Amino acid sequence: MQEYKKTMIGKDQIVPIAERMRKNEVWLTMIHAFVTKEGQIEVCYDYQVEPNIESYHVVGETVLPSIGGIYDVAAEWPEREINELFGVTFEGLDVSQRLFLPEDMLETQGKGQIMVTPLSELRKKNREEAGQQ
Amino acid sequence: MSYILPIGPYHPALEEPIHAKLYTEGEIIKDAEVFVGYNHRGIEKLCTERNAIQTLVLVERVCGICSHSHALTYALGVEQINGLEVPKRGAYIRVITAELERLHSHFLWLGIACHIIGHDSMFMHIWDERELVMDLLEKLSGNRVNYAMVTIGGSRRDIDDDLRREILDGCDKLKAPLDRIVELAVNDKTIAMRTKGVGVLTREDAVRLGALGPHARASGVKIDVRKDSPYSCYEDFDFDVPVVDSGDVYARVVVRALECYESIKIIRQALENLPEGPINLGTKLPKIKEGMAVTRHEAPRGQLTYMVIGDGGFNNYRVSAHVPSYKNTPTVPHMLRGNTVADAGLIIASIDPCFSCLDR
Numbered sequence: 001m002q003e004y005k006k007t008m009i010g011k012d013q014i015v016p017i018a019e020r021m022r023k024n025e026v027w028l029t030m031i032h033a034f035v036t037k038e039g040q041i042e043v044c045y046d047y048q049v050e051p052n053i054e055s056y057h058v059v060g061e062t063v064l065p066s067i068g069g070i071y072d073v074a075a076e077w078p079e080r081e082i083n084e085l086f087g088v089t090f091e092g093l094d095v096s097q098r099l100f101l102p103e104d105m106l107e108t109q110g111k112g113q114i115m116v117t118p119l120s121e122l123r124k125k126n127r128e129e130a131g132q133q
Numbered sequence: 134m135s136y137i138l139p140i141g142p143y144h145p146a147l148e149e150p151i152h153a154k155l156y157t158e159g160e161i162i163k164d165a166e167v168f169v170g171y172n173h174r175g176i177e178k179l180c181t182e183r184n185a186i187q188t189l190v191l192v193e194r195v196c197g198i199c200s201h202s203h204a205l206t207y208a209l210g211v212e213q214i215n216g217l218e219v220p221k222r223g224a225y226i227r228v229i230t231a232e233l234e235r236l237h238s239h240f241l242w243l244g245i246a247c248h249i250i251g252h253d254s255m256f257m258h259i260w261d262e263r264e265l266v267m268d269l270l271e272k273l274s275g276n277r278v279n280y281a282m283v284t285i286g287g288s289r290r291d292i293d294d295d296l297r298r299e300i301l302d303g304c305d306k307l308k309a310p311l312d313r314i315v316e317l318a319v320n321d322k323t324i325a326m327r328t329k330g331v332g333v334l335t336r337e338d339a340v341r342l343g344a345l346g347p348h349a350r351a352s353g354v355k356i357d358v359r360k361d362s363p364y365s366c367y368e369d370f371d372f373d374v375p376v377v378d379s380g381d382v383y384a385r386v387v388v389r390a391l392e393c394y395e396s397i398k399i400i401r402q403a404l405e406n407l408p409e410g411p412i413n414l415g416t417k418l419p420k421i422k423e424g425m426a427v428t429r430h431e432a433p434r435g436q437l438t439y440m441v442i443g444d445g446g447f448n449n450y451r452v453s454a455h456v457p458s459y460k461n462t463p464t465v466p467h468m469l470r471g472n473t474v475a476d477a478g479l480i481i482a483s484i485d486p487c488f489s490c491l492d493r
Contacts, residue, residue, distance in 0.1 A: 002362050004213075004427050027343055027356070029427070030455040032440050044440070046427055051362035053427045073463035074343030078455070100170040100492060119182055 003052040011061050014045065018067040018075070021047045028071045029053060031078035033086050041086050066090040134159060140477060142171045148245065149488040153465070153481065160473045165466040167481075172492035180452035185211050185285050185419055188449060193279045195454065196490045198241065201227075201234045202432035203439075203454065203490075204283040209364060210441030210452075211285050213426035215419055221408040223287030224366040229300070229403045230273065230282045231365075231430070232396040236307075237266040238433035239347075239389045239396075242485045243314065246386060249479045250327040255317060262310040269303045272296060287413025297404050304397050311393055318390045328383035332468040332480035335380055342464045345457040346435020347392060348484045350376045351384035358431045365430075369406070370399045382483040389485075420447055434458060434485050456490035 274280035421443025435457025
């Protein structure tokens with residue numbers, strides 16, 4: 001049975017936890033994020049401590065340390081994705097190149113706004129832009 | 134002479150769009166970069182506007198190869214949040230579909246690998262045998278892709294005695310061609326010459342970079358969520374997890390070929406011991422309770438992970454999908470270094486990448 005164990009942490013604990021997990025050859029399952037009902041961004045670090053998932057959540061921070069130095073690209077790609085879609089800054093992470101969004105969206109309001117902005121507003125913006133052309 | 138060689142996003146050796154930059158010295162690749170995002174459809178964002186049943190339909194369309202895996206993993210998430218226990222018969226039918234999907238995916242990849250190395254007769258032979266599996270999936274679900282076999286609380290279609298016998302017969306028919314394919318994959322000189330020692334990913338790198346699925350198992354890492362954290366009754370079945378240590382393209386061919394035997398073994402056990410009872414809970418349109426779940430399934434390419442958040446309403450509050458190609462694609466530059474340009478297409482394809490899955 002797959003279980004999910006959630007722990008709230010401060011951002012200063014992100015790196016020590018990642019180092020401990022990496023030392024024990026624990027897989028970083030994923031780093032994902034969402035916007036809480038209160039409008040804060042919650043970033044979740046999921047590790048597979050078999051047979052369970054241990055998940056460490058940081059809430060309300062817009063600048064976090066990168067764990068790319070510990071988990072290499074396994075962490076860098078999800079961090080880049082969260083940077084593009086939620087606008088969270090990861091200290092030390094190279095975001096000079098796009099991951100998912102088109103280049104022209106990086107130069108506009110697109111970056112960091114995709115998962116934050118309601119879909120209806122994004123559609124409205126698209127329609128307005130299409131109308132202008 | 135140094136030069137930068139671009140491959141893709143559209144290239145004859147690539148089935149889906151990815152862009153790679155190869156930094157070469159003569160014909161040797163010194164370094165490489167990969168760029169994705171050519172298939173990004175904003176599926177996670179769309180999920181926030183859909184209820185659980187609509188989401189099943191949507192996530193099945195993330196990928197044409199492992200569509201059942203996406204629906205299954207999402208459903209496991211909603212069921213975990215809502216505390217639903219799937220009837221055993223429904224869980225077994227999910228497993229049968231998942232393993233048939235693995236079979237067709239592995240046959241498809243083995244064929245493509247042969248095509249890329251120029252062994253086209255083998256490619257046609259394997260894809261011909263794959264039709265047997267596709268026929269079984271069509272009989273089971275009514276479709277060759279997007280099977281729609283999963284619903285919240287179980288499976289949508291039952292397996293009657295006639296179909297049960299037909300799938301068992303199909304497993305018997307697959308045995309001889311699979312023996313021939315494995316024999317060729319393991320011993321054929323053409324395949325060995327093009328794949329042995331090519332695109333090596335060491336065990337240490339596989340662990341550090343978080344490789345998943347057959348890609349990791351071909352580097353000597355015994356990781357398989359069906360064994361490590363069983364779900365959907367996988368603990369009921371006796372099967373092995375093939376592991377090869379050499380970490381090259383050859384190992385990836387052998388691991389996937391051997392995994393086909395294990396899938397047939399699981400399908401056979403599931404059909405022979407198919408429990409009586411309902412196939413689902415009869416759940417109509419569920420509200421997704423307030424809560425969060427992270428669920429995993431061993432898809433054909435490796436571990437597929439879904440994070441589902443509900444807020445008590447019908448629609449998802451948030452869905453996030455992390456697919457095996459998300460972890461395996463960044464390992465490609467490490468495998469390309471030191472190899473020749475001629476092998477680049479094969480090495481990229483050897484992880485069985487799915488950019489539809491990756492980009493979502």
